[in-house]
Amino acid sequence: MLLSGERTMAIYCPACEQLHYHQFSLFQLSSSPRAFHCTCGFTQAHITKHNRRYEVSLLTPAGDRVRLLFPFREFWSAPLLTFYSPDEGEILGYFGEAEYVKEAAADFDSDLLEPDDFFAPEIMTEILAYLQKLAAAQKIGCTCSDPAVGIDVYPDKVELVCSNCGSAILMSAVSEDDIARLYSLSELKMKPASYTYLGEWLKPIR
Ligand SMILES: [Zn+2]
Ligand SMILES: [Zn+2]
Structure with missing residues (x-):
């Protein structure tokens, strides 16, 4: 009998x-770290196969890097593994067989922001879609030495934050004006340790 290496992983994206x-095969893992990217463009995790263990490297919601080690046998045989942050015990993700992962993730998901939570769901959807487009084209960033820009979504606004230098751009996400303002920008590049409210920008930044 052939062992199935197909696994599903659901991980929380801090961005x-x-x-x-993510769906992948354990056979795709090797000693060179495999990166897992979120649809928002953010690199969520790496998995590396060591001699007798697998190392999962991922980020907490606060942006701290966490390394988790799992014995080879456990990684291959457990129907469901939960990734916890070592300090806070926060759930960072699930790994295992698809049905178990989906079940566990459904419980977790109910605690997250739902589209119903948004003040103006259609506006928010457009704003997030545009930001994802910019992110995918590498048009969101920070000019500091080691930029690490994430997106914080609130019911009525979105904040881009660089966790390296603390700079941020805040934009309201409730009206057509907010969309128009964002659409007038083809790039969102922050200055180190700066704070910008998008309404104050009169013309597109370059
Ligand atoms: Zn993401
Ligand atoms: Zn920065």
Whole structure:
């Protein structure tokens, strides 16, 4: 009998604050770290196969890097593994067989922001879609030495934050004006340790 190496992983993305699913085969893992990217463009995790263990490297919601080690046998045989942050015991994600992961993730998801929580769901959807487009084209960033820009989504606004230098851009997400203001910008590049409210920008930044 052939062992199935197909696994599902659902991990929390600190950038877009959603659980994101990944499907892959354990046979694709090797001693060179495999990166897992969220649909928002953020690199959520790496998995590396060591001699007798697998190392999962991922980020807490606060942006701290966490390394978790799992014995080879456990990684291959457990139907469901939960990734916890070592300090806070926060759930960072799930790994295992698809049905178990989906079940566990459904419980987790109910605690996250739902579209119903948004003040203006259609406006928010457009704003997030545009930000994802910019992110995918590498048009969101910070000019500091080691930029690490994430997206915080609130019911009525979105904040881009660089966790390296603390700079941020805040934009309201409730009206057509907010969309128009954002659409007039083809790039969102922050200055180190700066704070900008998007309404104050009269013309597109370059
Ligand atoms: Zn994401
Ligand atoms: Zn920065």
